[in-house]
Amino acid sequence: MIGLPAIEALDEPFALPVIGMAASAGGLTALSAVLAALPAGLNAAILVVQHVSPSYPSHLARILDGRTRLDVREAANQDRLRQGVVLTAPPGAHLVVDRTGLVSFTHGPVVNWVRPSADSLFESLAGSFGPRAIAVVLTGTGRDGASGAQAVKRAGGILIVQDEATSEFFGMPGAAIHAGEVDRILSLEAIAPALEALTRDLH
Numbered sequence: 719m720i721g722l723p724a725i726e727a728l729d730e731p732f733a734l735p736v737i738g739m740a741a742s743a744g745g746l747t748a749l750s751a752v753l754a755a756l757p758a759g760l761n762a763a764i765l766v767v768q769h770v771s772p773s774y775p776s777h778l779a780r781i782l783d784g785r786t787r788l789d790v791r792e793a794a795n796q797d798r799l800r801q802g803v804v805l806t807a808p809p810g811a812h813l814v815v816d817r818t819g820l821v822s823f824t825h826g827p828v829v830n831w832v833r834p835s836a837d838s839l840f841e842s843l844a845g846s847f848g849p850r851a852i853a854v855v856l857t858g859t860g861r862d863g864a865s866g867a868q869a870v871k872r873a874g875g876i877l878i879v880q881d882e883a884t885s886e887f888f889g890m891p892g893a894a895i896h897a898g899e900v901d902r903i904l905s906l907e908a909i910a911p912a913l914e915a916l917t918r919d920l921h
Contacts, residue, residue, distance in 0.1 A: 732799050732819030735762040735850045735920040737913060738843045738870075740836030742769040742858025744886030746781065748906055749856065753786035753804060755910030760788065762852075762917040763799035765806075765813060765821075765843075767834045769858065772810035779806045797821040807834035814842035830862040836890075840866025844873035850920055851875035854909065857885040861893035868898045876916060878902045878909060 741748055745768045753764075770776045776792065782804065783790035793805035799819035807813035811823035812834050830837060836855070840863060843851040853870040855863045857880055867877045877900050882888045884906040895903065904912055 729818055731817045732763070732847070734799075734801055735852060735917045736799060736815070736819075736843055736847050737762050737764045737852045737854060737917070738767070738836070738839050739764065739854040739856060740767045740839065740858070740863040740890065741856035742832075742860060742862065742887070742890055744857035745769070746778070747857075747886070748880065749782060750785045751906050752854070752856070752910050752913075753782055753788060753790070755907075756786065756788060756914060758787035758802055760802050760914065760917060761920075762913070763801060763819065764788070764804040765793070765799075765815065765839060766804060767807045767813060767836045767839050769832050769834075769862070770809050772833065776806070776809050779804075782806070793821050793823075795821070795823050807839070810834075812838040814838060815846055816842070817846040830860055832860070832862055835866075836863030837866035841869045844869040844875060847873075847875070849874035852878065852913065852916060852920075854878045854913070855891050855894040856880045856906075857887050858890035859887045860889050863890055864893040864897040867894045871899050871901075876901050878904060878912060880909065881905050
């Protein structure tokens with residue numbers, strides 16, 4: 719009997735660190751600064767939630783792609799995480815990811831008055847990647863991301879929060895700090911070097 723060709727296993731866990739970044743008001747400037755300072759060969763995949771209007775197409779990925787050496791694109795349903803690639807959440811959908819690095823959308827109720835929600839992303843990172851998950855909470859109003867960031871911490875991951883001095887709006891970072899344990903509270907300029915160092919150490 720002729721053997722069947724080997725089928726690539728698609729249920730293997732995604733092996734690299736996964737960074738989730740969340741921002742709201744002032745987020746374009748903050749995300750641009752962090753991503754611009756990261757190397758093209760970053761040993762991680764990145765997912766971004768920026769609160770945007772659900773009523774219009776988002777140009778976030780195109781703008782960020784012109785400001786960094788990383789490849790930035792808006793996530794499509796059933797995308798897969800890849801090293802050095804940044805996927806941004808589309809308007810009007812929660813962005814989640816499973817342990818294999820498969821990205822999907824959910825259209826459930828708004829969380830903290832927003833969709834996409836940082837809490838939804840962070841909770842999926844915690845459940846899928848545990849100690850290889852890194853949550854980054856940047857400038858923004860409201861408290862989205864605070865509970866999800868603590869889920870990352872409980873799963874053994876790392877939480878980085880932008881400091882008040884460099885945040886245009888300290889609502890989201892402040893809520894994340896007050897919710898519980900934070901690994902690092904950093905200036906905007908210090909976040910990218912910290913991420914580069916952390917992803918070198920995580921496997």
